[in-house]
Amino acid sequence: MNVRKSADYSAMYRKLTEILARNLPQMDEIHAIGKVISRRPEKGAAVAAAEFLQAKFPDRAGFSPRNVRRMRDFYKVYENDEALLRLAMKIGWTLNVVIMEADLTREARRWYLEQAREQQWSKTVLQKAIKNNELSMHESFTVDETETTCTKKEMKKLTTRYSFCIKQIEIAWTMIRKQIYIQYSRMRRRWKQFDLLKLTFFHWLFDKSVINYKKARRM
Numbered sequence: 741m742n743v744r745k746s747a748d749y750s751a752m753y754r755k756l757t758e759i760l761a762r763n764l765p766q767m768d769e770i771h772a773i774g775k776v777i778s779r780r781p782e783k784g785a786a787v788a789a790a791e792f793l794q795a796k797f798p799d800r801a802g803f804s805p806r807n808v809r810r811m812r813d814f815y816k817v818y819e820n821d822e823a824l825l826r827l828a829m830k831i832g833w834t835l836n837v838v839i840m841e842a843d844l845t846r847e848a849r850r851w852y853l854e855q856a857r858e859q860q861w862s863k864t865v866l867q868k869a870i871k872n873n874e875l876s877m878h879e880s881f882t883v884d885e886t887e888t889t890c891t892k893k894e895m896k897k898l899t900t901r902y903s904f905c906i907k908q909i910e911i912a913w914t915m916i917r918k919q920i921y922i923q924y925s926r927m928r929r930r931w932k933q934f935d936l937l938k939l940t941f942f943h944w945l946f947d948k949s950v951i952n953y954k955k956a957r958r959m
Contacts, residue, residue, distance in 0.1 A: 747782045753792050760797060767829045767836070774815030777808065786812050802833075810837055821846070827853040834863050842870050851875050 759772045777789050786809040793803040817840055818825035827850065828836050835856045839849055852875065856866050 747780075747784070747788070749780070749785070749788050749792070752776055752780055752785065752789060753796075756789060756793060757796065760793075760800070766833055767831075770811050770833055771815060771825075771829070773808070774811035774813070777812040778815050778819075810840070814840060824850055824853065827857070831856050835861070835866055838863060838866050838870070844870070848875050 755776045756773060759769060759776065762769075764772065773789070777785050782788075787805045790803050790805040790808040793800070793808070797803070814828075814836060818828055824846070828839075831853065839852050839856070842849075842852075844852065852866065852870065855861065855869070855874075859865075861869065
């Protein structure tokens with residue numbers, strides 16, 4: 741009967757302790773943990789690491805077996821792709837998990853990494869973008885010197901998607917027009933008041949001139 745020997749994870753535990761003692765930024769810490777675990781050939785290394793981290797650092801969250809396996813997978817996904825790794829390190833762990841676990845090509849993964857950072861997407865927005873295949877829509881609405889590629893189906897999706905924004909713009913423009921009319925009306929009233937003052941002044945000046953003229957005649 742073959743007895744399976746238990747693996748010696750003492751070296752891995754020591755490295756994990758050193759990593760957490762350094763108080764690294766979140767993504768740097770996750771990448772380092774994933775690297776240490778991925779170096780172990782044993783299938784149970786991620787679970788062993790999770791159990792050790794939970795026991796050693798009970799006040800720290802995020803060390804469930806599932807999440808630790810994700811850390812290992814994160815390292816492996818970008819192990820040979822420095823360009824994408826740099827993008828992934830610029831967004832949070834939650835967004836990285838969504839992108840990593842989606843069925844995406846390298847170019848699609850790059851695009852969603854960039855958009856998640858530039859647009860400051862939340863997890864919900866990112867999930868919706870991937871579900872709706874927004875990358876495909878983005879590529880379909882490309883404009884070059886010869887033509888614009890856009891099918892009726894895509895145009896319908898685009899119209900539905902931005903209908904709310906268009907409605908908001910219409911409301912805003914209506915409010916702006918109203919404010920312009922109000923300001924214009926106020927200006928007209930002020931000009932009328934000014935014209936009345938000018939007319940009163942000229943009447944007074946004319947009357948005064950007539951009086952002075954009559955006085956001069958009498959003299």
